[in-house]
Amino acid sequence: MNAGSKPPARRSRRAKTVTLREVAADAGVSIAAVSRAFTPGARIADETRDLVFRTAERLGYRPSRLARSLSRTRSDLVALLVGDMATSSFDRLFVDAVLDMAARLGRHTLVFKVAGEAAIGAAFDMAQDYRAAGVIVAAGTMTEALSRRFEAVDIPLVLAGRAANGGQALSIVSDNRNGAAAATRHVIATGARRLVYVGRRQRVFCDGERLEGVAKAMAEAGLPPPSVWRADENADVVGQLRAHLTAAPTPDALICFNDRLAIAALEAAASLGIDVPGRLRITGYDDIPEASWESFRLTTVPQPIDRAIAPIEAFLSGRPPGPGPDRVVRIPAPLLIRRTA
Amino acid sequence: MNAGSKPPARRSRRAKTVTLREVAADAGVSIAAVSRAFTPGARIADETRDLVFRTAERLGYRPSRLARSLSRTRSDLVALLVGDMATSSFDRLFVDAVLDMAARLGRHTLVFKVAGEAAIGAAFDMAQDYRAAGVIVAAGTMTEALSRRFEAVDIPLVLAGRAANGGQALSIVSDNRNGAAAATRHVIATGARRLVYVGRRQRVFCDGERLEGVAKAMAEAGLPPPSVWRADENADVVGQLRAHLTAAPTPDALICFNDRLAIAALEAAASLGIDVPGRLRITGYDDIPEASWESFRLTTVPQPIDRAIAPIEAFLSGRPPGPGPDRVVRIPAPLLIRRTA
DNA sequence: CTGTTAGCGCTTTCAG
C-alpha cells in the first residue's frame, strides 16, 4: 500500500477537504501566497490575491480554522462562562449581547455553563486548551482566588458583575451601592419605613454591594439596618415570599436583588391581596424585558447591557476599555420609576 | 541568532506552553506514550500512564485541543445555531439544555446567533471550518434548500423545530398540528366560535403546522377557517394585539403561536377590561417558565425540552435517535389546561 | 505495550 500510486478510497464521494496546497498547485503559486491571500494586511500583489481567491472559490477551499489557530498559537475563540441562563433573564441578555459583540470582532463564542467554582476553573482550563483569545466570566460565583489564578495565564480576562481589585483583568460592574441606595431613598421618600432587602440564597458579589447600598441609604434616613430575606430563584419563589409576607412585622417596602425576585414578590403580594405600591413598595434591579410588561411595570434599576459590552469590546480589541487606567468599569445605576414604587 | 544556543526571550515569564514532547522527555517515554495516556481506551500500561500523568501534572501540561483536533481532522466542538435568545424564552431554554447535553458528551459548544438564511449559511461554514462534530440548528428561518446544502457535508446535522423530509439530518419537532388542534378543540368545547390564530410576522415552519392544526380542528367542528393575526415579538406586541382586539368582529378565542404572544394577548385583554377566559379564551405554546407565573397561568401546549434533547444526544453519540429508522422525531403535544382557557 | 515516523493544514521567518 504505497500512498503515491493509487488514490485512497474515500469513504464518501463528498466532503473531500480542499487544502492550501491544492489551491496553490492549481493556481501555480506557493502555499505561502495562498496563506497571505487569506491573511488581512499581508503583503501580496492584488493580482496574486485575486488569482488565489478565484481558484479557492472554484475548488471550494476554506481555510481550516484549526490549523490556522494552531499555527498562530492563538485561536479566534472567545470563551463565555455563564451561570444558569434558563432561570436568569439577565444572563441570557448578556449572552446574547456578547454573541453579537464577538461576531463584530470576528470571533466565535464558546459558551460554558458553569455552576460553582470548580466548574469555572474547568471551563477556564478548557478555554486555555483552545488557546482562546479571551475569557468572559459572567458567573456570579467567581471568587477572588480563582480570578487570581486565571491571571497567571496569558489570556485577556473579563469579569462581569464583580470587581477585581488589582490585576490585569477587566471588571465590569454596575454601581450597585448607588443603584440600591437610589431605590431605597425613593421608597423612603414615599413613606416607607420598614424596608426589607430581598436577596438570593446564593450570595454573589453584587448582592453584597446592593445590600450595603440599602443599609447606607437607610442609615442616612435615620432608619435601622434592613431586614433581609433570602429566596431561591426557582419555581416556588412566589411561595417563599408569600410565606415571608404573612409573618409579622409586615414590611412596607421590598428592595429586591433583581427583577426576577421583585416580580415574584409582586405576585406574592397580589395573591395576598396586598396593594402595591399603596401598602407595599417593590423595586427590582436589571430591568429585564419582563419588568416592563403591563402586568408588572416594575420600578427598577436598569443595567444597560450596551454600557457593559462597549468596554469589553474595546478590551478584547486591545484598545483601552475606559477613559482612565482603571481596570474596573462602573456602570451608572439610576433608578427607573414605574408603577411598583 | 541561532535558536539552539540561547533560550528565546520569553515575553512574559508566565504562560510558557508545555507540550507533549517536554512531558515525554521528562518522563523518559515517547511522545506517543504521552498521547496515549491522554487518549481514553488507548493501549498503554497502567504504570506508564501513571508516570505520564504525574509528570504532566508536575509540569503543568494540558493537551492542546487545537492540535488534537487538527490531527484527528475532527474537533469536539458542536455548533449551535440559534435565533434571538434575547427575545425568545424558548430558545434560551433550548440553548441551556443543549449546553448541558454537550457537556455530558464531552463536547464544547460554539454558539452562533443567526438571523436569516445567509447568516445560517455562514455559521454552518464556520462550523465546518472548525471541523465541528455536529451542528444543531434551532433557527426557525432554516429553509429546505439550506438544509439540503448542508447535507453535502460530512457533519451530523440536527434540525430543531423543522421537519426535513429525507436526507441524513435528524429533525426534532413538536407535533404541532395535534398540539394546536387540541387547544382549538378545547376552546370550542368551552363555547368559543370566533377563533383567531395569532402568529408571528415571520412565518417559521412550526407556524404553518400550527395554523393547519387549528384549521383542521375548526373544520371538524363545522367552523370556518380561523382569522389570522400577525404580530412581532417585540416590545410593542401588546399594543399590536390591543389594536386588533378593539376592531370588530371581536373573537372569543385566541390560539397563539407561542406563550410570548399569548401573554401579550393576555395583557392586551387586561388593559381593555376583557375578561379571560370568560369572554376571551387564550392559549399559548411552549410552556415557558413565565407561562406558569401567577399573573398568567396560561393554558398552553408544552414543548418538553428533555424529550427533544434525548434523541439529539443519541444522534450525536452515534446511537439511533429513535425507535425506528425515522429521521424525524415528533414530540407529542398534549394540552396543559390552566386558567386562560 | 512502546517507539518511530509521517502527517493534520496553515503561518511565518528568511532569502531571493
Added chain:
DNA sequence: CTGAAAGCGCTAACAG
C-alpha cells in the same frame, strides 16, 4: 512581492 522550509502540538499507522 514571492517561495522554501521549519514549525505549531498532537495522532495514528507501522514496526518491533
